[in-house]
Amino acid sequence: MLEELKQQVYEANMELPAKGLVTYTWGNVSGIDREKGLFAIKPSGIAYEDLKPSDMVLMNLNGESVEGDYKPSSDTPTHLELYKAFPQVGGIVHTHSAWAASWAQAGRPIPCYGTTHADYFYGEIPCARSLRPEEIEMEYEKNTGLVIVETFQGMNPAYVPGVLCTNHGPFAWGKDAEEAVHNAVVMEEVAKMAARTEQLKTEVGEAPKTIQDKHFFRKHGPNAYYGNAGK
Amino acid sequence: MLEELKQQVYEANMELPAKGLVTYTWGNVSGIDREKGLFAIKPSGIAYEDLKPSDMVLMNLNGESVEGDYKPSSDTPTHLELYKAFPQVGGIVHTHSAWAASWAQAGRPIPCYGTTHADYFYGEIPCARSLRPEEIEMEYEKNTGLVIVETFQGMNPAYVPGVLCTNHGPFAWGKDAEEAVHNAVVMEEVAKMAARTEQLKTEVGEAPKTIQDKHFFRKHGPNAYYGNAGK
Amino acid sequence: MLEELKQQVYEANMELPAKGLVTYTWGNVSGIDREKGLFAIKPSGIAYEDLKPSDMVLMNLNGESVEGDYKPSSDTPTHLELYKAFPQVGGIVHTHSAWAASWAQAGRPIPCYGTTHADYFYGEIPCARSLRPEEIEMEYEKNTGLVIVETFQGMNPAYVPGVLCTNHGPFAWGKDAEEAVHNAVVMEEVAKMAARTEQLKTEVGEAPKTIQDKHFFRKHGPNAYYGNAGK
Amino acid sequence: MLEELKQQVYEANMELPAKGLVTYTWGNVSGIDREKGLFAIKPSGIAYEDLKPSDMVLMNLNGESVEGDYKPSSDTPTHLELYKAFPQVGGIVHTHSAWAASWAQAGRPIPCYGTTHADYFYGEIPCARSLRPEEIEMEYEKNTGLVIVETFQGMNPAYVPGVLCTNHGPFAWGKDAEEAVHNAVVMEEVAKMAARTEQLKTEVGEAPKTIQDKHFFRKHGPNAYYGNAGK
Numbered sequence: 001m002l003e004e005l006k007q008q009v010y011e012a013n014m015e016l017p018a019k020g021l022v023t024y025t026w027g028n029v030s031g032i033d034r035e036k037g038l039f040a041i042k043p044s045g046i047a048y049e050d051l052k053p054s055d056m057v058l059m060n061l062n063g064e065s066v067e068g069d070y071k072p073s074s075d076t077p078t079h080l081e082l083y084k085a086f087p088q089v090g091g092i093v094h095t096h097s098a099w100a101a102s103w104a105q106a107g108r109p110i111p112c113y114g115t116t117h118a119d120y121f122y123g124e125i126p127c128a129r130s131l132r133p134e135e136i137e138m139e140y141e142k143n144t145g146l147v148i149v150e151t152f153q154g155m156n157p158a159y160v161p162g163v164l165c166t167n168h169g170p171f172a173w174g175k176d177a178e179e180a181v182h183n184a185v186v187m188e189e190v191a192k193m194a195a196r197t198e199q200l201k202t203e204v205g206e207a208p209k210t211i212q213d214k215h216f217f218r219k220h221g222p223n224a225y226y227g228n229a230g231k
Numbered sequence: 232m233l234e235e236l237k238q239q240v241y242e243a244n245m246e247l248p249a250k251g252l253v254t255y256t257w258g259n260v261s262g263i264d265r266e267k268g269l270f271a272i273k274p275s276g277i278a279y280e281d282l283k284p285s286d287m288v289l290m291n292l293n294g295e296s297v298e299g300d301y302k303p304s305s306d307t308p309t310h311l312e313l314y315k316a317f318p319q320v321g322g323i324v325h326t327h328s329a330w331a332a333s334w335a336q337a338g339r340p341i342p343c344y345g346t347t348h349a350d351y352f353y354g355e356i357p358c359a360r361s362l363r364p365e366e367i368e369m370e371y372e373k374n375t376g377l378v379i380v381e382t383f384q385g386m387n388p389a390y391v392p393g394v395l396c397t398n399h400g401p402f403a404w405g406k407d408a409e410e411a412v413h414n415a416v417v418m419e420e421v422a423k424m425a426a427r428t429e430q431l432k433t434e435v436g437e438a439p440k441t442i443q444d445k446h447f448f449r450k451h452g453p454n455a456y457y458g459n460a461g462k
Numbered sequence: 463m464l465e466e467l468k469q470q471v472y473e474a475n476m477e478l479p480a481k482g483l484v485t486y487t488w489g490n491v492s493g494i495d496r497e498k499g500l501f502a503i504k505p506s507g508i509a510y511e512d513l514k515p516s517d518m519v520l521m522n523l524n525g526e527s528v529e530g531d532y533k534p535s536s537d538t539p540t541h542l543e544l545y546k547a548f549p550q551v552g553g554i555v556h557t558h559s560a561w562a563a564s565w566a567q568a569g570r571p572i573p574c575y576g577t578t579h580a581d582y583f584y585g586e587i588p589c590a591r592s593l594r595p596e597e598i599e600m601e602y603e604k605n606t607g608l609v610i611v612e613t614f615q616g617m618n619p620a621y622v623p624g625v626l627c628t629n630h631g632p633f634a635w636g637k638d639a640e641e642a643v644h645n646a647v648v649m650e651e652v653a654k655m656a657a658r659t660e661q662l663k664t665e666v667g668e669a670p671k672t673i674q675d676k677h678f679f680r681k682h683g684p685n686a687y688y689g690n691a692g693k
Numbered sequence: 694m695l696e697e698l699k700q701q702v703y704e705a706n707m708e709l710p711a712k713g714l715v716t717y718t719w720g721n722v723s724g725i726d727r728e729k730g731l732f733a734i735k736p737s738g739i740a741y742e743d744l745k746p747s748d749m750v751l752m753n754l755n756g757e758s759v760e761g762d763y764k765p766s767s768d769t770p771t772h773l774e775l776y777k778a779f780p781q782v783g784g785i786v787h788t789h790s791a792w793a794a795s796w797a798q799a800g801r802p803i804p805c806y807g808t809t810h811a812d813y814f815y816g817e818i819p820c821a822r823s824l825r826p827e828e829i830e831m832e833y834e835k836n837t838g839l840v841i842v843e844t845f846q847g848m849n850p851a852y853v854p855g856v857l858c859t860n861h862g863p864f865a866w867g868k869d870a871e872e873a874v875h876n877a878v879v880m881e882e883v884a885k886m887a888a889r890t891e892q893l894k895t896e897v898g899e900a901p902k903t904i905q906d907k908h909f910f911r912k913h914g915p916n917a918y919y920g921n922a923g924k
Contacts (some may be wrong), residue, residue, distance in 0.1 A: 023651050074688040098477045102658035106575040114336040114398045116327045133672040167576045167669040196333035207398040210364040226305040250811050345798040345860045385745045427795035438860040439913040457767040536919040556810045564889035567807040595903040629807045629900040
């Protein structure tokens with residue numbers, strides 16, 4: 001069932017070690033078929049080198065596994081909450097990529113210091129608040145999703161396709177699993193550059209709003225003209 | 232038309248991922264045939280692994296595409312202004328390489344702290360001023376070129392073959408596309424070393440003028456004797 | 463004798479250069495057969511590319527070499543003390559991996575700033591005190607082991623599977639040689655992230671205790687549910 | 694003539710890009726035959742991928758090229774002064790490796806913060822003083838050698854097999870070309886760790902003298918017992 005989706009999600013998962021975003025089995029990617037209301041996600045605790053497309057676990061939006069030989073990733077309840085709250089999202093990825101996780105450990109959003117950031121993320125990449133003790137003790141992974149949704153109240157998740165979770169690490173998303181991973185790679189690069197920018201200038205301000213607007217909207221929305229191969 | 236130039240520009244573009252200067256499709260290289268008044272440039276939004284020499288787009292100095300199946304890189308108007316203003320330049324490259332882009336995001340020129348820098352860049356690598364809102368809103372990429380030209384008033388672009396654009400990233404150039412990429416690789420290395428130098432010593436000064444002169448002029452100009460294979 | 467153990471210890475040693483934890487011949491891994499009271503360890507001064515499983519040296523718990531063509535690693539007396547004091551440990555690794563060694567050179571334990579750390583190490587990774595001059599001059603490598611044992615008084619080495627030695631570098635351990643190396647890789651990653659976290663926020667506190675508990679105990683102990691492939 | 698020496702020097706030169714110490718054609722290695730009073734050195738400006746053992750240039754100790762199709766490295770006069778002043782040295786290497794060069798650009802010696810350093814360098818790695826303007830203008834490369842020799846007055850170059858040159862980069866040496874490169878790799882690693890150590894602890898002191906002595910002399914001199922394969 002949904003062999004093409006499983007293949008896509010498999011390939012997106014394999015991009016994580018290929019792009020240096022994960023160590024060992026850390027990280028997981030999912031992708032959803034909105035019509036069928038099912039998403040495919042990496043199984044828990046399987047090494048990337050042993051992973052096969054058919055190992056992807058199919059879940060419904062009630063959080064039930066409907067197909068697959070393995071348990072789904074332990075972070076599945078987080079993915080589920082994001083799919084339920086963000087209807088425009090088609091793929092989700094979680095990693096502990098080192099630069100983004102360092103911002104998360106510092107509990108700081110990543111300011112938009114330049115056009116590399118503005119090409120993909122409109123404004124700062126937010127940092128979700130710490131979970132309260134009771135949110136950690138019960139349904140921790142579900143609450144991780146809910147606190148992300150809380151963070152995005154009044155925001156468009158298509159304009160800011162990623163978030164940091166305090167003391168934890170990044171989640172990113174996109175229209176499908178491949179784009180989610182693409183955005184996770186960009187977030188790691190942007191997190192690295194922002195840290196170095198602050199090292200070079202203690203009192204550094206965000207990039208001017210006009211340049212943030214220019215770069216984001218030349219790539220996104222109805223008037224985009226950048227990176228379009230045309231003919 | 233100009234198959235050799237397209238081949239050179241193609242190879243120079245492929246050096247960007249090989250040298251670790253770009254992520255995904257970021258970055259673009261062009262090279263010019265001054266006699267014919269035409270330059271070849273990477274097409275917009277094509278992945279490096281899919282790029283072929285015949286995909287390079289040929290442009291004239293009025294900014295018109297004269298050959299090619301694709302749209303030219305969105306940054307083409309920047310390249311165009313540099314070719315028009317700097318007649319000694321034969322190749323241009325733009326990247327978001329992480330160390331140079333971090334200096335650009337900090338809005339700081341890269342001071343000449345040592346001979347690695349002085350071997351290639353005579354004095355600091357300047358940082359062009361921020362564009363004004365109206366320069367961003369209309370003809371942004373052209374204005375990016377014009378503000379670089381403004382930065383180099385009274386300077387020799389052959390002596391300082393690169394620049395940072397505030398909140399954006401580096402441009403570099405050379406006598407051809409290959410040398411432009413070579414200078415971009417050196418700028419990234421120099422940007423990394425300069426950041427680390429400042430980490431090691433808060434109050435660090437530029438390298439003495441005599442050693443800057445010695446290193447630059449033993450490699451450049453009529454009395455150069457360094458790196459010349461001889462026979 | 464104990465060919466399977468030697469093979470495991472050989473493979474764990476070869477993981478050190480593969481994971482980028484060692485330069486040249488630095489680093490050594492051992493693994494123990496508790497029933498026979500013998501451990502296998504890397505020989506001293508042999509390049510990784512020349513290493514063979516049969517080169518592993520077999521030692522008894524009196525510190526005597528009982529099989530092998532070479533001298534055991536100079537750090538063997540440290541391994542020996544750890545095996546004697548920590549009966550639950552089945553494998554030990556020592557490296558000079560750069561991030562962990564930098565914390566050791568600073569003489570600082572690595573605080574638990576996030577879940578990457580808490581998934582593997584319960585609380586801070588301690589830094590053993592400096593050896594006294596007389597402990598350095600006589601039986602230095604044995605005393606290095608004893609000071610680690612002293613550091614873990616009242617602690618469970620299965621909950622904190624690694625340590626820093628002041629001015630020196632990290633030791634890590636696990637239920638076997640493979641897990642010891644896995645923990646050494648994680649310690650290096652965690653050391654890197656913790657350094658960057660402090661760079662991003664001067665006054666950073668440890669992750670809240672509840673999240674440390676949650677992450678450690680969802681992976682370890684009787685109620686673990688994370689990273690278990692299930693079926 | 695001296696084909697074996699040329700082969701060794703060729704191989705040592707090829708280690709520089711393999712170990713990530715050089716960009717493009719930067720860096721050069723030489724090795725000497727003390728009986729014949731001749732040293733072999735990398736030719737100037739030849740790309741590493743095009744280098745052949747027969748390209749090595751043979752020089753005598755008067756600084757004259759006695760065999761070879763190319764000009765010797767521009768840094769040859771520096772190598773020459775070191776061979777003349779340090780009779781125990783059999784091989785020399787110069788690079789602009791990024792961490793060591795950053796210390797050189799900061800004009801700071803590398804303090805001995807730990808055992809990785811003490812295993813190879815006894816005490817700090819010194820930083821030679823800046824050359825005076827007249828030393829730069831005339832016979833710059835020779836004077837670079839002389840100021841290193843000046844720095845080592847009263848020191849044993851076999852105990853401290855490397856140096857930084859202010860605003861420039863590192864030189865390292867050893868009993869032959871291979872060991873010189875080995876020491877250059879270690880210096881880069883040690884330079885990296887020392888920078889990170891200072892980032893982690895502002896007021897960090899050198900490693901205690903007893904541990905420096907222990908680590909250096911367990912590997913060097915008549916009582917060495919470390920890293921000796923034995924039998």
